[in-house]
Amino acid sequence: MNNLELKNRDLDVLWHPCTQMKDHETLPLIPIKRAHGVYLEDFDGNSYIDAISSWWVNLFGHTNSYINEKIKEQLDTLEHVILAGFTHEQVVKLSERLVKLTPDGLNKCFYADNGSSAVEIALKMSFHAHKNSSKNRKLFVSLANSYHGETIGALSVGDVKLYKETYEPLLIQTIQTSVPKDMSIEAAKEAATEFEELCREKSNEISAIILEPLVQGAGSMHMYHKEFLVLVRDICNRYNIHLIADEVMVGFGRTGEMFACQSANITPDFLVLSKGLTGGYLPLSVVLTTNEIYAKFYCDYSEHKAFLHSHSYTGNALACAAANATLDIFERNDVIEENRKTAKYMGDRLEKFKELKNVASIRQSGMICAVELKEYRPEDRVGLKVYQYGLDNGVLLRPLGHIIYFMPPYIIRNEEIDKMMDTAYEAIKLL
Secondary structure, three states: OOHHHHHHHHHHOOOOOOOOOOHOOOOOOOOOEEEEEOOOEEEEOOOEOOOOOHHHHOOOEOOOOOHHHHHHHOOOOOOOOOOOOOHHHHHHHHOOOHHHHHHOOEEEEEEEEEEHHHHHHHHHHHHHHHOOOOOOOEEEEEOOOOOOOOOOOHHHHHOOHHHHHHHHOOOOOOOEEEOOOOOOHHHHHHHHHHHHHHHHHHHHEEEEEEEOOEEEEEOOOOOOHHHHHHHHHHHHHHHHHHEEEOOOOOOOOOOOOHHHHHHOOOOOOOOEEHHHOOOOOHHHHEEEEHHHHHHOOOOOOOOOOOOOOOOOOOOOOOHHHHHHHHHHHHHOOOOOHHHHHHHHHHHHHHHHHOOOOOEEEEEEEEEEEEEEEOOOOOHHOOHOOOHHHHHHHEEEOOOOOOEEOOOOOOOOHHHHHHHHHHHHHHHHOOO
């Protein structure tokens, strides 16, 4: 087997996500044979540093020996069981640990298979909780420039122009409020003031605001100050509006704390987690919420207040085993402190990008670094050129348009950071 053979077989039968398939007439598809640590290896023996953690999911490296071992152990015991009317040790253990790790007051876990599905759960739960209190609040607020997934509800609360224009007739009604324009406290206060003005006008119609704490991932890695979270939490309290924190990307240590909300010392009404939850191994997501929300659904059967949502693979035992193994690694090693050291090294290396005349700005939040290029025409496809240069030089970079970002597994070493950033630097310099 070689790259060309598997690529041709793939193109006969597969339709890839987030891809204009016609691009693959000229853009090489990379078949991966194996992976270990931060490296991916193709069928021709080429290796690539996974600078984006395979879409932000991988925390402790590919084929991590400890996570492998725990999944194999679980495989011989229980692979899956329906979670309606049944339970199992792995999901109970995981839930107990998440309740202890997440911000105080989040006491109940509801599982799904991926981040978009978990966002849908949080939206439905918020609306239904208000409904069970005899309030009809069908509006949701999200931040400008936001992205929360690609199912219908998740798309509705996002603010991606292309998606909105394409699927608008299918979307639920939402309102966008401004995201802080930069990482300053002043910008945080300005955006919070706008949100409060919206609440004064429409609070009786608004069910919840959903936001990505500190970093808008697919929204060009836009970053803002933690004070915005403090102010929004206070506004939500005063207007009886739920706060949904979408930490699908930033959760599990990406921003310098275990969860980004902890940097602002706030507790959302709903915390949405996925991606790094299983260390990048298996699909799993969870919505954590409060006992107060849970109580609004707790009733006799005849009252018809039960929450209506289910997935066949909810709380899958193998995925929960991977998640517990991932949390074991956090417990046994001071991962957050090590991440801070790695983030500092990445930040120091990031400074050199300021030298390039086509770089507009750089920014960082923990182990997420971004280089924003000066505006190019969309047809120039500068991100694609950086991506191709990266592959040619052994680094997987997947820019967001003119935003070049770095989000590697936590185990990356300094010399690998050097190669990752030097490759991106040279690619940008050649544009």
